[in-house]
Amino acid sequence: MAETIFDKIINREIPAEIIFEDDQVLAFKDINPQAPTHFLVIPKKQIATINDIEPEDAALIGQLYLAAASIAKQLGVAESGYRTVMNCNPDGGQTVYHIHLHVLAGKPMGWPPYQNTMKQQLP
Structure with a gap:
């Protein structure tokens, strides 16, 4: 697979505001936040x-969610x-081909997320 921007963050080739790291998972603040709190867990x-x-990979995917919950609490x-x-x-909106969990908080979240777009598509 081709190297992604996330690989470069993991390897410290480009900067990121890292907020959590262990041997399997890295979390950092999103550079284009969509909520008052917006970080990625990869x-x-x-x-x-x-x-x-x-x-x-099942346990690894579980680690992403455990890290997200721990960081949200912190x-x-x-x-x-x-x-x-x-x-x-x-x-689905994926732009970086290295899975990443967006965590958004700090304001009420509506549903569906693209409500105005959905209404325009209905007959």
């Missing part, structure tokens, strides 16, 4: 899309609530 193992997750947003999102491929 596996250090490169997996291009959700479709590329293998059964042996940042004081766990009790009020947060949203986790993982995009897959172009129509």
